Amino acid sequence: MSTVTITITGPITYGHERVSVHCPACTATHSHRISGDLGDDTIPVTITCVNGHDVPVPNVLNARELLFTVAMRAE
Ligand SMILES: [Zn+2]
Incomplete structure (x- = not known):
C-alpha cells in the first residue's frame, strides 16, 4: 500500500520548467494536491x-x- 497524497505549495516545477497548473473551477494556482500510488501504475x-x-x-x-x-x- 503506497498510495500517497502530497501537497504542492507554490508553482509546480517539472524538470527545469515551471508548469502552469490552475484549477478551472476556482483558478487556484498556489496550492495543489497530487495523489497516486507509487507502486501501482494502473492507478491514475x-x-x-x-x-x-x-x-x-x-x-x-x-x-x-x-x-x-x-x-x-x-x-
Ligand atoms: Zn478549485
Whole structure:
C-alpha cells in the first residue's frame, strides 16, 4: 500500500520548467494536491486544487513522474 497524497505549495516545477497548473473551477494556482500510488501504475495520478476540485493534468506534464519527484522531495 503506497498510495500517497502530497501537497504542492507554490508553482509546480517539472524538470527545469515551471508548469502552469490552475484549477478551472476556482483558478487556484498556489496550492495543489497530487495523489497516486507509487507502486501501482494502473492507478491514475490525479491533481486537485486546494479547494478539492479536479485539475486537468497539462499534456506537457507526466503526472506520474511528477508524483515521484514530489514524493522524493517530501521525504
Ligand atoms: Zn478549485
